[in-house]
Amino acid sequence: MSTTRVTPARLTAGPLTLRPWAPEDAAVLAGLYEDEAMRRWASAPVHDEPSAARWVAEQRRGRETGERLAFAVEETEASDARPAGHVVLKRSAATAATAEVGYWTAAHARGRGVAPRALTALADWAFATFAREGMTRLDLLHQVDNTASCRVAGKSGFVLSGLLPAAPPAFPLDGHRHIRRASRAT
Template structure:
């Protein structure tokens, strides 16, 4: 049975070229993860706030090295794309920004992020998210980007708003964290800039 619409983005849209480096022009660079980033990621995941709002722990640098291999493979497999958010002057990792659950045919992906404790309060997550969204819409042609976070994570809600992601609603009891089930806010941006109906 044929489809009545064409894919928004064809297979190969991401994998036909190497994962790009994305400068934000405001002091940050989004670059692919490297093997030598594993100690920095491991250190970031020892932070209590990472434990509070994420569902994954990092027990060793070797474990994180495996994650980085998976992150790099996700680009060629076109189901995700992960960038290290680094200081443009020092190349020190300040966090991560990613496209998850990529559905090229629908032109949809979810943005996710975290920052190191030392980078918080500097707008790193919002700036990186804005830069990634610009690239995804203008360079690649995604139609819709979603962003979810625990309702109780007010800092993440501020990041979403600063990056232009409108709050669309609440997904009740949608994600299990170490302290129990959390309601999740759903934010989104669409390429043509249309705001949700009120």
Template sequence: MPYLVDPLMSPGCLSQQTQPALSAGSGLVLRPWLPKDAARVVEVFRDPAIQRWNLRRADSEEEAREWIKQWQQGWEEETAAHWAVVDGTRDTALGRVSLQHLILMSGQAKISYWTAPSVRGAGIGPRAVATVAEWALGEAGFHRIELGHSTTNEASCRVAVKAGFALEGVRRKALLHADGLHDMHLHARIR
């Protein structure tokens, strides 16, 4: 059955190239995840705030390496794009930014992120999220990037606003967390 519209992004537009490393300025680099980052993922996921706002936990380096393998496959399959946010000098993972739920037909994706407890409040989250959004809406060719977070996660809301994502509304009882269903803010940036 033929489509009535042309896709905004062609299949292969991502997977036929190497996932780029992105500079977020001041020595902050976003690069694809590597198996060597597994220990850092486990360490960060021990943080109570990470456990509160994420739906999974990392119990072992082996499990984290499997996640990283899946994150790498996301690029190849054009279903997701995951970056480690690293200190360009030490190459230590300070956070993560991901484009997920890619819809190439309409050029849409959802962005998610976390930062390690030791660097929260230093502006790394907003810089990293804005960098990926600018790449996605520019060079990559996406049309719309959505960002969602619990309405009770004020820190995440600050990241969204600082990264240029306009608040569009509230999705009622939209995501199940460990403590129950949460209302979710919906933010977005468009091309």
């Protein structure tokens, strides 16, 4: 799919470290998904430790193909060792110019700016890493009733560009498309 070899072990964003998900994260991930908001907004099929282990394995396979570059987000200064969130870059073989980003924040880390910092770091890294392949745009999609995602998008340099029609079951309500262009990367 890609001519650029992607092997980032870690990215940093101030007090955050973004690192690949690991098999030993499965139990903690299952615990994070006990939160009602996580189950509502995150589309991952995580219900217990075995499903969390499958999800982590899918992230590894996505990294190997270069189509899904997912990172666990950790707060380096926090006493809590659980991941504070997740960010992902979803790349398609169809176009190198555009990719999609996604994220979630664990309940124990919400309201502390984790998502905007992690998403900004991911976007900056993506534009720098895939510039030679022509990546110029990142899309962030969310349901219209997810107002927190609108705030995170704006804080991360993504501009609202339009409405998307519902596409059940994965996207049951109308949505927003936010775009960040490479020229905004620093």
